[in-house]
Amino acid sequence: MxxxxxxxxxxxxxxxxxxxxxxxxxxxxxxxxxxxxxxxxxxxxxxxxxxxxxxxxxxxxxxxxxxxxxxxxxxxxxxxxxxxxxxxxxxxxHPLERDIALDVVRTLRAAAPGTSFAVELATGIHYEPVYPPFHLDPGATVAIAEKLLHEETPGTGAPVLKLLAHHAELTPDDFLDLAGTAAGDLASFTRSSPTALLEVSGPGVxxxxxxxxxxxxxxxxxxxxxxxxxxxxxxxxxxxxxxxxxxxxxxxxxxxxxxxxxxxxxxxxxxxxxxxxxxxxxxxxxxx
The missing domain is CATH 3.40.50.1000 (HAD superfamily/HAD-like)
Incomplete structure (x- = not known):
């Protein structure tokens, strides 16, 4: 000890x-x-x-x-x-603006093909079909990130608390380094999982x-x-x-x-x- x-x-x-x-x-x-x-x-x-x-x-x-x-x-x-x-x-x-989240999604899809996403809203989490499912959140919507982040009328959706990005093949630290290099000027990137799961917050958050x-x-x-x-x-x-x-x-x-x-x-x-x-x-x- x-x-x-x-x-x-x-x-x-x-x-x-x-x-x-x-x-x-x-x-x-x-x-x-x-x-x-x-x-x-x-x-x-x-x-x-x-x-x-x-x-x-x-x-x-x-x-x-x-x-x-x-x-x-x-x-x-x-x-x-x-x-x-x-x-x-x-x-x-302290939200992640949806347009920034969409830029992060597009950037990481290009930089790390195979990345899947989840969107943590103030009202709950939703995720893409290939994203590891959240068994604690059975009511989540399953759809592509672009649809999950879409608002019929801008400014009317629940605040986005963070974007989650998962990669099945990269190591956790390599994925964090890659994401920071590719999109670190857009948002704040970190991780807390033993898997290659990144957490993306608003700039400076x-x-x-x-x-x-x-x-x-x-x-x-x-x-x-x-x-x-x-x-x-x-x-x-x-x-x-x-x-x-x-x-x-x-x-x-x-x-x-x-x-x-x-x-x-x-x-x-x-x-x-x-x-x-x-x-x-x-x-x-x-x-x-």
Whole structure:
């Protein structure tokens, strides 16, 4: 088991920002009793906790019982802020414009033949016939991306939160590199899946950009934030936070971006650091 490695938690910590899959959640998609207790103790100590994930709001049931205080979560890699106290109602959206999404589709079809697409709307996900099906979303429309992105009247469709692009033959990192080279000037590209599945957001939209906005609204600076993550879609957030930890199971890009490293998700790496933070706060004479 890997213990938390330097740096020490910030002296003026006010907010904990954590990814879910591969980070807060164990591999079986549960939250351990130890982590539940650590989250509750952090809130009791006056620290805000933000879940910051690539998941859509409708897939947040795994942690909705553990959201205290404000009840907000940053979803879809920063494209939406959801109120989990109100059944995942979206309170803010940073959309991918449909014309940009169509340009990305055309560009990736040419650069990586065989790419298939899904479209994550504020109202749910829809995908192409050859795209790996979403068994959690049986009501999805199945059609080509151009049809899924079409609006009868411009501006009347549900906001596009992100575009998903899948390739059956390329490696995940090669696909990300290729897409960034071909269409990186159009949108933001990242990934969080072990397969060649890319997540495409609006230009400049990331976990970090939306977390920064939420923190600014609360008068919280990056130096007062500690962040946790494990995959390329966490890189910007790990760099933005004053203190950040990559999980012991993290992708090399996340390890390089973080200022520290903790135990793996299955070894409760987030709880390890939170417990350390709270213990130092209770230590007489501590700066925390």
């Amino acid at each position: 890997t213990s938390a490695i330097d740096p020490p938690p910030p002296a003026a910590l006010r907010l904990i920002a954590t990814d879910l899959d591969g980070t807060l959640l164990r591999d079986d998609k549960t939250v351990s009793d130890r982590t539940v207790a650590a989250l509750a103790a952090a809130e009791k100590a006056g620290l805000e906790v933000f879940f910051v994930t690539g998941r859509p709001a409708r897939w947040m049931d795994v942690v909705s019982d553990h959201v205290h205080g404000h009840g907000l979560a940053i979803c879809a890699n920063g494209a939406a802020v959801a109120d989990l106290h109100a059944d995942g109602k979206l309170v803010k959206v 990331s976990k970090a950009s939306t977390l920064a906005l939420c923190c600014a609204e609360r008068g919280i600076s990056p130096a007062e934030v500690v962040a946790f993550g494990d995959m390329p879609n966490d890189v910007e957030m790990l760099r933005w936070a004053g203190t950040s930890y990559a999980m012991g199971n993290a992708h090399p890009a996340a390890l390089a971006a973080a200022s520290g490293r903790t135990a793996s998700n299955d070894d409760d790496g987030v709880a390890v650091v939170i417990e350390r933070i709270l213990a130092e706060r209770r230590t007489p004479g501590s700066a925390l």
